[in-house]
Amino acid sequence: MNLQDQLNHNGLRLTHPRQVVMSVLEAANIPLSPQSIHQRSLEAQEEIGLVSVYRTLDLLTELGLVRRVHGHEECQGYVLASPGHHHHVVCRQCEAAVEFTGMEDVSLLVERIQAQTGFTIDEHLLQFYGLCPACQEEVER
């Protein structure tokens, strides 16, 4: 089921701003703030309003296509709610984000923490911050 159908199915429409927001998020694959989504859309020669970005993000979150995530400095980050959960290392200098593997199964950890705290857990956030190889070289000079 594509985006078009998913929207129409709910009496909603696939409009230009919505397409743009989706494709920016698809291209980025790291959490982006509403502001930077807007920025990137302009850089891609796609003139959409900032207000539409906000409204579109609300809608897409509602539909479960996008997930809201909290970074350290940036509180309102949105990422594609991609099938399967990914974790990233984010470069604090150039913002590059690289996925890392080997943490696909956090369910054991989740179970232990549920037992320990009594919480029921349905979501998590695991992200590392540092410098990517390119920015490390730059710093050394």
Place this chain on the structure above:
Amino acid sequence: MNLQDQLNHNGLRLTHPRQVVMSVLEAANIPLSPQSIHQRSLEAQEEIGLVSVYRTLDLLTELGLVRRVHGHEECQGYVLASPGHHHHVVCRQCEAAVEFTGMEDVSLLVERIQAQTGFTIDEHLLQFYGLCPACQEEVER
């Protein structure tokens, strides 16, 4: 080493607003926004300025006495920091945050990811979201 000494040692002063913010946080034991810290201080008949709350929180965070945590709705939450790096489970309903143990040593994980990606990592974010025991009960009714 008490707060007084810890401040004086750095050429800083133990003032009324700082005492109030600390005692509000000690009493609360869940993350509070600057606004609600201010609110509670007024309710306790302690007249301090909102601006001082912001500045005090920055200072206490700097000193490592207080830690900033990210809730789902409330982005700027502050809790008393217990020694060492801790991770939290955050209740999406009442915003209660509970520390969990057993992940004190992420250094092995960090090393593996550094080797895998070439990044140098100096910070991380690990947080779980769900419902605390009290809110689970509430939901069931």
Place this chain on the structure above:
DNA sequence: TTTAATGCAAACTGTTTGCAGCTCT
């Protein structure tokens, strides 16, 4: 006495809302 810290007011930044006009189905 000295200098850090406070608190007001004003500037800012990011987000939300009202409304007239536009566009997707």
Place this chain on the structure above:
DNA sequence: AGAGCTGCAAACAGTTTGCATTAAA
């Protein structure tokens, strides 16, 4: 054609900054 959607402008909320005054050491 008609309901949903856009985008502007204006309102709003939370946070930060400048500056004269106060108070901790």
